Amino acid sequence: MDKILLDGAMGTRLLQAGMETGQLPEVWGMTHPEVLERIHREYVEAGAEIILADTFCANPLKLKGSGWEAEEVIQSNVRTAGKASGGRARVALDIGPLGKMMEPLGDMTFEEAYRAFARMVRAGAAAGADLVFIETMSDLSEARAAVLAAREHSALPVFVTMTFEKNGRTFSGTEAGAMAVTLDRLGVDALGVNCSLGPAEVRPVVERMLALTDKPLIVKPNAGLPDPETGRYNLDAAEFARQMAVYPALGVRYLGGCCGTGPEYISALRGLGQVAGRKAAARDVLCSKSRVVPLSGVRIIGERINPTGKKRFQQALREGDLDHIMARAVEQEEAGADVLDINVGLPGIDEKRTMEQVVRAVQSVTDLPVMIDSSSPEVIEAGLRAACGRAVINSVNGEEEKLRAILPLARRYGAAVVGLCLDEKGLPAGAEERLQIARRIVSRAAQEGLAPEDLLIDCLTMTAASAQSQAMETLRAVTRVRRELGTHACLGVSNISFGLPCREILTASFLTMAMYAGLDMPIVNPNRTEILDAVACFRALKGEDRGFESYTRRFALRRGQEQAAAAAPAPEERAEGLLGAVLRGMAGETERLTRALLEDTDPMEVVEKHLIPALDEVGDRYEKGTLFLPQLLSASSAAQRGFAAVKARMTESGRNETQKGPILLATVEGDIHDIGKNIVKVVLENYGYTVVDLGKDVPAERVALEAARLQAPMLGLSALMTTTVPAMEKTIRLVREKCPGCFILVGGAVLTPEHAARIGADAYAGDAKAAADAARRVLG
Amino acid sequence: MTLDLTAAARFLGCEWKALEEGERTKIARIGAEAERTLRFRLVSRLVKKTSSGGEGAALPGEDVKGLLKDAEEILFFCGTLGEESARWIRRRFLMDPAEGLIADACASALLEGALDEWERERTKAFRARGRFLTDRFSPGYGDLPLGVQREICALLETDRRLGVTLTESLMLLPEKTVTALMGVCPVPQPHRAFGEGGCVRCAAKEGCLFRQRGGYCHG
Numbered sequence: 001m002d003k004i005l006l007d008g009a010m011g012t013r014l015l016q017a018g019m020e021t022g023q024l025p026e027v028w029g030m031t032h033p034e035v036l037e038r039i040h041r042e043y044v045e046a047g048a049e050i051i052l053a054d055t056f057c058a059n060p061l062k063l064k065g066s067g068w069e070a071e072e073v074i075q076s077n078v079r080t081a082g083k084a085s086g087g088r089a090r091v092a093l094d095i096g097p098l099g100k101m102m103e104p105l106g107d108m109t110f111e112e113a114y115r116a117f118a119r120m121v122r123a124g125a126a127a128g129a130d131l132v133f134i135e136t137m138s139d140l141s142e143a144r145a146a147v148l149a150a151r152e153h154s155a156l157p158v159f160v161t162m163t164f165e166k167n168g169r170t171f172s173g174t175e176a177g178a179m180a181v182t183l184d185r186l187g188v189d190a191l192g193v194n195c196s197l198g199p200a201e202v203r204p205v206v207e208r209m210l211a212l213t214d215k216p217l218i219v220k221p222n223a224g225l226p227d228p229e230t231g232r233y234n235l236d237a238a239e240f241a242r243q244m245a246v247y248p249a250l251g252v253r254y255l256g257g258c259c260g261t262g263p264e265y266i267s268a269l270r271g272l273g274q275v276a277g278r279k280a281a282a283r284d285v286l287c288s289k290s291r292v293v294p295l296s297g298v299r300i301i302g303e304r305i306n307p308t309g310k311k312r313f314q315q316a317l318r319e320g321d322l323d324h325i326m327a328r329a330v331e332q333e334e335a336g337a338d339v340l341d342i343n344v345g346l347p348g349i350d351e352k353r354t355m356e357q358v359v360r361a362v363q364s365v366t367d368l369p370v371m372i373d374s375s376s377p378e379v380i381e382a383g384l385r386a387a388c389g390r391a392v393i394n395s396v397n398g399e400e401e402k403l404r405a406i407l408p409l410a411r412r413y414g415a416a417v418v419g420l421c422l423d424e425k426g427l428p429a430g431a432e433e434r435l436q437i438a439r440r441i442v443s444r445a446a447q448e449g450l451a452p453e454d455l456l457i458d459c460l461t462m463t464a465a466s467a468q469s470q471a472m473e474t475l476r477a478v479t480r481v482r483r484e485l486g487t488h489a490c491l492g493v494s495n496i497s498f499g500l501p502c503r504e505i506l507t508a509s510f511l512t513m514a515m516y517a518g519l520d521m522p523i524v525n526p527n528r529t530e531i532l533d534a535v536a537c538f539r540a541l542k543g544e545d546r547g548f549e550s551y552t553r554r555f556a557l558r559r560g561q562e563q564a565a566a567a568a569p570a571p572e573e574r575a576e577g578l579l580g581a582v583l584r585g586m587a588g589e590t591e592r593l594t595r596a597l598l599e600d601t602d603p604m605e606v607v608e609k610h611l612i613p614a615l616d617e618v619g620d621r622y623e624k625g626t627l628f629l630p631q632l633l634s635a636s637s638a639a640q641r642g643f644a645a646v647k648a649r650m651t652e653s654g655r656n657e658t659q660k661g662p663i664l665l666a667t668v669e670g671d672i673h674d675i676g677k678n679i680v681k682v683v684l685e686n687y688g689y690t691v692v693d694l695g696k697d698v699p700a701e702r703v704a705l706e707a708a709r710l711q712a713p714m715l716g717l718s719a720l721m722t723t724t725v726p727a728m729e730k731t732i733r734l735v736r737e738k739c740p741g742c743f744i745l746v747g748g749a750v751l752t753p754e755h756a757a758r759i760g761a762d763a764y765a766g767d768a769k770a771a772a773d774a775a776r777r778v779l780g
Numbered sequence: 781m782t783l784d785l786t787a788a789a790r791f792l793g794c795e796w797k798a799l800e801e802g803e804r805t806k807i808a809r810i811g812a813e814a815e816r817t818l819r820f821r822l823v824s825r826l827v828k829k830t831s832s833g834g835e836g837a838a839l840p841g842e843d844v845k846g847l848l849k850d851a852e853e854i855l856f857f858c859g860t861l862g863e864e865s866a867r868w869i870r871r872r873f874l875m876d877p878a879e880g881l882i883a884d885a886c887a888s889a890l891l892e893g894a895l896d897e898w899e900r901e902r903t904k905a906f907r908a909r910g911r912f913l914t915d916r917f918s919p920g921y922g923d924l925p926l927g928v929q930r931e932i933c934a935l936l937e938t939d940r941r942l943g944v945t946l947t948e949s950l951m952l953l954p955e956k957t958v959t960a961l962m963g964v965c966p967v968p969q970p971h972r973a974f975g976e977g978g979c980v981r982c983a984a985k986e987g988c989l990f991r992q993r994g995g996y997c998h999g
Binding site for chain 2: 106136138163173231327364628632634697
């Protein structure tokens with residue numbers, strides 16, 4: 001196969017041609033078309049078969065304030081490239097990053113990015129570009145937004161390259177293999193690496209991609225490494241070409257240069273050899289943007305992001321409390337989950353919007369691929385658009401209507417899909433009937449271009465207490481599905497023990513049997529020790545865990561811990577111990593001692609005589625400066641565990657807890673520093689107040705609307721920088737109009753009590769303790 | 781990268797010496813994790829000084845003019861702990877707010893330490909060539925407006941070279957990021973006590989917590 005040559009650097013060529021530092025290359029190029037045409041022509045004459053138009057930054061965000069619209073710049077510069085090419089080279093619409101960080105860590109939404117890219121793509125296609133070249137991307141989410149925009153607003157081929165560091169990751173943590181899997185499955189036409197480092201240094205990145213995609217690869221690196229002071233790159237054209245020679249030999253088809261390269265570099269690549277054949281890549285994987293999970297051996301799907309039967313989780317979904325949900329995600333990852341199931345189905349909420357938010361929030365704090373779990377195709381699609389990486393759809397079944405709605409989504413977004421062994425006729429009774437349905441799903445999936453390994457067949461666990469023989473039917477079906485159809489098998493196992501005593505033991509035993517039968521993707525609660533123990537034992541005995549390494553790590557410390565936990569506190573130790581436990585921030589110990597006290601003490605007395613005085617003591621010590629902020633936080637978190645134990649006891653005995661609030665919290669618009677606000681939230685919650693956290697960068701209108709809707713008696717606003725204090729003032733003004741009775745408390749590094757009064761706040765709090773004191777004054 | 785634990789304690793508003801053993805162990809544990817998890821990256825660019833500031837970035841304000849009085853060139857730079865730092869701190873905070881707070885302080889101390897180390901190294905390298913560096917100065921210090929961030933980021937191409945971007949309200953993302961400049965001069969430079977004197981023209985001086993505690997943001 002012939003190699004295809006791309007062009008080299010544009011920015012440095014423009015600087016050499018007279019552009020000044022600080023000018024936008026796209027605008028300069030547009031206003032100097034003859035120079036631009038010459039640069040393109042030099043590349044074409046050097047042998048470039050694809051040239052990138054001068055449109056890298058021609059997006060509405062970067063052109064803001066330049067006096068030019070993206071469409072004008074793109075039209076002009078694509079045409080100039082076309083003129084220079086004269087039919088000798090294909091012209092690519094060049095798309096670079098938008099220059100803003102994506103949510104939730106940054107302030108650019110996916111939709112904002114998508115819209116900006118869509119404008120570029122439409123303009124590029126209209127101007128006659130032959131393909132879309134998305135390059136120098138650092139964030140895979142942003143690259144995905146660009147790919148979807150390109151695909152949905154033109155019929156042009158799409159090429160994507162990203163810029164990596166020596167460790168094989170981009171600045172935003174995107175891993176080279178994960179990038180290859182994600183973009184391959186999203187259907188791009190070629191992918192690879194540009195910019196980054198020199199040709200020799202990017203080799204591990206390229207090899208990682210070769211292992212995980214069969215798509216044509218692109219290598220367009222810098223001319224070596226830059227001198228830190230002069231910025232000059234260290235490879236000349238001949239050495240660049242010598243280092244590039246390995247790539248056609250590895251099977252890389254598209255070759256070009258980035259920073260520091262010029263026409264002579266491209267010309268030097270002409271002499272490189274033919275493109276060699278490649279080994280087939282491993283395709284049986286899932287991924288997030290930062291981690292590839294090969295589907296070999298048992299992989300644990302965490303089931304805890306699901307509101308079914310979980311009151312606290314339901315409340316979090318209704319209130320938009322993403323922190324609670326993110327904490328459940330991190331907890332499962334730390335416990336050993338490999339994939340996270342996300343289900344946000346709850347009556348009365350906007351499931352589609354919630355799914356998008358939760359998927360993004362979860363992926364912002366974990367490395368795990370996600371499973372989008374919903375009965376609505378619309379919600380599934382929203383989840384798939386939001387999910388970065390290769391996700392799983394949960395689920396289709398044998399019903400034709402379902403298959404027709406869901407399988408095309410799996411193909412379009414490159415997702416794997418769970419197939420439940422049931423259909424219009426309901427739950428099948430035996431293994432054979434399950435297998436028949438599975439067979440139908442596999443064959444329908446094949447029509448949509450999905451391979452057996454893209455499917456996770458769920459043979460369905462029945463409750464053993466009501467249908468004892470079904471346990472073995474399920475297991476027989478698992479074995480046959482794996483052997484005869486070659487798909488993966490997933491199974492929610494906990495249903496097996498419903499209605500029976502010691503459920504955990506039965507569930508863990510069934511899980512072990514199921515894994516032996518071939519189950520490789522159990523859907524479980526990874527926080528249950530016995531479940532993960534069963535998986536650890538199975539992996540060890542099957543030989544997946546070589547040399548019992550993980551097994552030994554997992555169980556080595558277990559015995560000592562169990563013995564320590566078993567020691568019960570003496571009665572006199574309890575009360576004094578509780579104060580000490582709270583003061584030392586020992587959450588587990590606080591909960592244990594509170595429970596012990598509740599054995600013979602009225603719950604309200606435990607609160608008033610023990611927990612509140614302990615918190616008061618903490619507050620006093622903090623004010624005296626003998627206790628510091630992290631300790632205050634630990635102590636109040638520990639006390640909260642005590643309060644939770646009391647609440648649980650009161651609920652058991654039918655007494656209603658009284659909640660005070662709600663207190664609304666927000667970091668004002670334009671401000672993305674939220675650690676101060678988050679600390680206040682933790683402390684207020686631990687003091688027993690209901691807190692509704694609107695998050696960071698919250699527009700004044702939204703704060704006012706929520707305050708009025710909830711009739712919030714108190715609002716806390718935070719702003720860190722002088723630039724955002726006007727936003728705070730505006731928010732206060734609007735809240736005063738919409739919710740006149742609301743007590744407004746403000747805080748943040750640049751504020752003082754005087755300043756707070758001047759912008760119309762009721763009070764100023766210098767720290768979280770002061771905020772809790774203010775809440776006590778207002779709400780009791 | 782090595783973390784100065786006493787600096788981390790300072791970011792928490794504590795004296796390292798005044799902390800109990802348990803707290804010290806906790807900070808040291810999280811600090812060690814920060815050293816393992818986080819990576820410091822920096823880009824710099826040396827440009828000629830012009831009448832309005834530096835080539836490619838105008839520098840309005842009296843303070844920076846005074847600082848660069850002797851300078852012939854300006855060394856702009858941006859150092860960051862990257863997006864991973866935001867993620868790491870967030871995770872820590874979600875699992876245990878107290879540990880999150882410590883993680884945040886450790887990251888800040890790590891960033892400061894890394895910048896100091898780079899600055900020392902540069903000072904040495906320039907001195908070998910008979911050149912002298914001024915103190916480090918950042919947008920927002922004194923009367924140098926925060927808006928200068930935009931030009932510095934564009935000049936250094938921080939989005940492409942570091943993954944650092946600016947929000948509409950001129951905040952740097954990821955949060956653990958610093959942009960600054962130093963003048964490169966033919967004559968030795970005094971360490972200007974920006975301290976009390978340097979605060980005079982600062983827009984944020986009124987509510988500044990550093991001042992309330994008796995310190996300075998740049999000291």
